[in-house]
Amino acid sequence: MKRILTTLVAMGLSVSAAHAEVAPTDVKFEDGAVAMSLTGTPGNAEEGYKIVTSKSFGNCVSCHAADAYEEIPFHGEVGPWLDGAGSRWSEAELRGIVTNAKMTFDGTIMPAFYKVDGFIRPGDAYTGKAAPADLPPILTAQQVEDVVAYLMTLTDD
Secondary structure (H helix, E strand, O other): OHHHHHHHHHHHHHHHHHOOOOOHHHOOOEOOEOOOOOOOOOOOHHHHHHHHHOOOOOOHHHOOOOHHHOOOOOOOOOOOOOOOHHHHOOHHHHHHHHHHHHHOOOOOOOOOOOOOOOOOOOEOOOOOOEOOOOOOOOOOHHHHHHHHHHHHHOOOO
């Protein structure tokens, strides 16, 4: 009985370890795509919509427009329209673009939303001072998954 319990506990620990959040420095890109979920938890498209359309979170609307959220004012036109994003790119490609678009589109001005190092002269908000040594990612791993889930709903169908 003790051996069975020990085996079950060990299996449970290995299963939970497999679903641990991927740190920004451990994200694996393949041709710009990130195949593996950053959290092991499916994204929530409704939460992703809130992040995409909120100027307090992702602020995607400052650069991207979409008919899917035309009620949100002041769309930007710097980035591509997001209508049909779920048809143009795979889930892994969208995860890679949201995580760090520079891995797919060299020279893009789109910020890396899940990155903590390798910045060039970051500032500390609007203080005119250098940023502290440890910068957090703009979005959490789950927020990235939520944004990807929302973008996957924007299909040409």
